[in-house]
Amino acid sequence: MQLNVPLKIAGLGRYLPERIVTNPELEALYGLRPGWVEHHNGVRERRRATTETNSSMGAAAAVEALAEAGLKITDINLILNASGTAEQAIPDTAALIQRALGVGDSGIPCMSVHVTCLSFLAALDVCASFLAAGRYRNILVVSSEISSVGLNPNQPESATLIGDAAAAAVITSAGAGESSQLHHSLFRTYGEGADHTAVRGGGTRRHPNLATTTPEDNYFHMDGGSVLRLVRTHVDDYLEKLYPGLATGLVDIDAVVPHQASKVGLRMLGRFGWADEKIIRTLDWLGNCVAASIPVTLYEGVRDGRIRRGDKVLLVGTGAGLSMGGLVLTY
16 A cells, blocks of 8 residues: 655664573574574574563663654653563553653553564554654654563474564654655455464463463464465565565665564565565574564664665565565655
């Protein structure tokens, strides 16, 4: 869908837990041969939270984003938590982030946008509507993920893939003479793939207090092969609807920030004729950080100079559901 909303990412921030977990540590833990992890999923190391919480990590990333935007937290009109993992069931993590930022008495509205790995993209889409309607002027979007607490020891493919991280973005309307804009946005969900990526516990169906709930219900489960097959069924049509020409090339896109889903998932991007040098990756040293993957990778692209003001950028990925989502914007 073509939007052309003058949306600007005014500031970016990132927080990475101090603890670095290497492949030899995990290969010893799961009884894997040396080199197995990097060969199978392309990850060399990943971060794991120790004393951190979702809200403390998110607040740390937000402080950096606010500083880059030249704003104070009291200038923010809305806080959107855009994460796949929650610090607790209630209240919403956005309220905990607000409190961690020292403004728990501010009244700044807080809410979540939850589309698992696509939560950051969905939050930007929501921001565009809010800005266009004049509801809010300065919006803080935070993706903070601690997925390492629910890794499945019986699935080393996913248990060695996942990392913890947080990222934040300050979203405003572009000013006069600024080129920043959200051009296109599209989301699609195929519920037939709902069981391919799931944590079955934590809700009402397998509540923690039910006698029938098992520890395995609270582990992350992923059937990567089924996910990829379903993606391949729909991805060409999806890309053409998102931005005509994307299924066979990058058209006028300057940089691609994909969800860091897996080694196979990133390699699949080559089938669309996308130049490898335009694809920004963090999978090898951060792993799959769920909803934080895209903003953390965007942060990396901006900080290393691969994404500059005025560049046209594609943010794209998949999430549990199965959902597909993407945005084309001028940074």
